[in-house]
Amino acid sequence: MVHLNNGDEMKKWALVTGASSGIGESFTRLLAAEGFNLVLVARDEVRLNERAAGLKSKYGADSIVLVADLATESGCAKVEDFIANNEVEVLINNAGFGINKAFTMSDLAKEEEVLKVLVRTPMRLMHVALPKMKERNSGIVINVSSVAGFIAGGAYSASKAYLTVLSESLNTELSATKVKVSALCPGFTRTEFHQRGRMKMAGLPQFMWLNSDALVAKAWKDALAGKPVSIPGWQYKVLVGIISSVPRSLVRRVGMNLRVKQR
Secondary structure (H helix, E strand, O other), rough: OOOOOOOOOOOOOOEEEOOOHHHHHHHHHHHHOOOEEEEEEOOHHHHHHHHHHHHHHHHHOOOEEEOOOEEEEHHHHHHHHHHHHOOOOEEEEOOOOOOOOOOHHHOHHHHHHHHHHHHHHHHHHHHHHHHHHHHHHHHEEEEEOOOHHHHHHHHHHHHHHHHHHHHHHHHOOOOOEEEEEEEEEOOEEEOOHHHHHHOOOOOHHHHHHHOOOHHHHHHHHHHHHOEEEEEOOHHHHHHHHHHHOOOOHHHHHHHHHEEEEEE
16 A cells, blocks of 8 residues: 655645546646645556656656556555545546447446446545545545536436536535535546547537636636536536526437537
């Protein structure tokens, strides 16, 4: 078991899953700039070490690399054990992926991996982290959800809905403390997410794309302010407003026709 060992006792530690690219990588740079040291979690050790070196060079932040596949029991348990044995001030549950197939045509093992990475792992990491944060009355959890959680687009949407609702519930449960829990619900964001899922996005209008660094900055500001849900971008605030006001039957049809999978 790796333990935090930092000569600068003033610096606190933030743990980010899916830290090697995209929104997770943006969070590592924001948190390093905010004065945190980082615990970087992902599967790609080479990229994690590159990120660690970059954070040290640019921000003077120390990093610990945890190589873990969060779709596996051992990977999830590895990060759980680390949180249980160390003081983590900030937890960013970001790791995730989508499947570009209808549920009835998809591979069951892949569907289970979606559930394990997007639902089981963040739930278990929070279940370990939050009691410790509550005890010391300090801590921030940001769960990277999606506006896809407001529609009906397969297991990905369902998983993100779970994450958003649980974040809202925990925000209320901990409202009398200084512990903050927030769900970040972005729309389409320029990351590697869609390429990894083999999703063809060429037809999406340019104005619908979000910048990862900008939405992460917004999410951090909203979390500090105690907001349970952060929806970056005017276009997605409008979209969620429309979704909440039109008949649910229409939402279901649109969700299944478009098979939207967003980050």
